[in-house]
Amino acid sequence: MIKKRKVLYNILMVAGILIVLNALSSVFFLRADFTEDKRYTLDRSTKRILSEVDEPIIITLYISDDLPPDVNRTVQDFKNLLTEYNHYSKRKISFEYVNPNKNEKLEQEAIEAGIHPVPLEIREKDQLKVQRVFLGVVIQVGDEFEAIPLIKPGIAMEYTLSTLIKRLTIKDKPQIGYIMGHGEPEFAAIEQVLDELSILYDVKPVYLLSEPDLEKYKCLMLIGPTGTISPTQLGSLDNYLQKGGSLMIAMERVRGMLNEGIGVSVNTGLEKWLQNKGLYVEDSFIVDKKCGTVTVQQQGFFSFPRQINFPYLPVISRFANHSITDGIETLILQFASPIKYVGDTLMEYRPLAYTSKVSGKLMAPISFNIGRDWRTQDFLYPDLTVAATLSGTMGGNEEAKICLIGDGDFIVNGFGANKISIQKDNINLFANAIDWLSDDSGLMSLRTKGVSSRPLREITDGKVFMIKYFNFLIPVVLLIIYGAIRFRRRTLKRTKRMRPGFIK
Known part of the structure; x- marks a missing residue:
């Protein structure tokens, strides 16, 4: 009986901790990013843009249902990105999810907003079929709006999203003169x-x-x-x-x-x-x-x-x-x-x-x-x-x-x-x-966040020559050293066996 009470107590304690953590997560946002280029961490420019947001921002995601796993992963990454945006904007961003494939009215609404369907190959039951899907976003501030016609994989979406928010929220642009x-x-x-x-x-x-x-x-x-x-x-x-x-x-x-x-x-x-x-x-x-x-x-x-x-x-x-x-x-x-x-x-x-x-x-x-x-x-x-x-x-x-x-x-x-x-x-x-x-x-x-170009570091012809022959000679030298060691050990063993009174 005591053992059952202890198990029940532990279960209730774990459940209580989870409830408290869930409540805290709705107030405080924390995310660990262990990638080398910090691809899952918002850039300081984005944080600055979001901190200056005064008006409410409405973001409508026109996303089709039943997407393939790889595409769905990209959509989920984008939703996680929006969660971070909402946190740093002090909850001034609201989201709405719409599936334009449900009816013609929603489809026409998406097209009028600048979101057009794209063909996507989907494999079902060993058959390949082409499906029209929507993968776009509309950002609205007041009466102004901008569209992202296609959510693309990768962290470039942060730049696109921050750029459009900045364009919609900036009021007085500084003047630059072109002589x-x-x-x-x-x-x-x-x-x-x-x-x-x-x-x-x-x-x-x-x-x-x-x-x-x-x-x-x-x-x-x-x-x-x-x-x-x-x-x-x-x-x-x-x-x-x-x-x-x-x-x-x-x-x-x-x-x-x-x-x-x-x-x-x-x-x-x-x-x-x-x-x-x-x-x-x-x-x-x-x-x-x-x-x-x-x-x-x-x-x-x-x-x-x-x-x-x-x-x-x-x-x-x-x-x-x-x-x-x-x-x-x-x-x-x-x-x-x-x-x-x-x-x-x-x-x-x-x-x-x-x-x-x-x-x-x-x-x-x-x-x-x-x-x-x-x-x-x-x-x-x-x-x-x-x-x-x-x-x-x-x-x-x-x-x-x-x-x-x-x-x-x-x-x-x-x-x-x-x-x-x-x-x-x-x-x-x-x-x-x-x-x-x-x-x-x-x-x-x-x-420049998330650039994909990684040019090779230039080296001189002398260094190329040295690396080439180093790679060629080192295996040969190691093999010779290994052979010499084996030969030396066998020679010592043979000499030891030839001594008078040697017993194996």
Whole structure:
């Protein structure tokens, strides 16, 4: 009887503990994340966005029932993510789950909200069938709403969700000025980076000769100017920096014209203006053994396209420790120029990105030879700086900032038939730089969270040779040592047996 009471007491105690823990979990949220990249931990940018939420947020999940296990796992991960969002927003997020497959009215509602069905292959009873499923989300704040048409696997959903919440809840966006009138790309040619910046900023065109007040802009952008910038206009930039302004410059110091087969210097007056501030951009073409490729037509009995390495397209994977480069893994530049600091120690100069250990530079003008046989002596300038920042007082009492990149085309996606997709890290680095210049952490740390590119660390030819022969010789040496030890032991045993009076 006593034993039964003890068992009942233990059961009731365990049940009571579970009830208390369940009640506490509804008030306090705790989650342990043991992954290396903290994929199940909300980023500090997300927490900041959620802490600033004032209005209620309604999130409607249009999710079909009876999903395959792998898809259902992704949906469950997303629901867990929403639980964390609700916790850090102080319960200002409410959820609603809708199965659009139930009736035509709900299906039409989902489609009107921007959630369209997708075909999904499902295996049932050894048969493969295609089912129309909904896997979307609608986020509503007041009368405004945004849609995520498809919940994708992976932690990129945090960036998407936080971005949309920020876009719906931000009230007064800071203004960013885009300087034009000197051959800079049109808005349509930098659409990809403008889409990223439009989340947090209101980007406006700026013409220096007609703009009376530059101080209203949190930051100014100058991207790839090719025409002359007059002393009057440069003076306007000086006045802006004297009052603590910030300037983002992607400089086109050299231009490669592949159709003509030549590369030339670009002189706009900006290069001398920057040099007076201590930033010297050489009129040289960076060449790097770690580079992108171009497509050429291989001539012969048949003509076919062929990819060849083109050192004038350096691939940058070496970065300094800075908030601008946090999480950035690979940049692809084209016809870039090296940056040097020639100023005094009163200013704070910080390089951001470097070429590889096997890089060089060629003074403009040059002639391009696609089939050139590149040799070791062509890469005699390792660790060239391709991006840097400069901060300090620039003629005034307020601290000013400049971020400089030695390539004016690295975020230009073009338009029409010439439109291309820009490397994601190119866009991320530029947007991070705008955040840093604007003194706004924004989505800086979240943009690069969960990147999947993991480039191999570059090693020298000598190291490759050593590793190759080390892997080849070590097994042979170990086998010889093992054989020598076995031979020695057998010899000793034989000698011992040959002694007089030996008894086994």
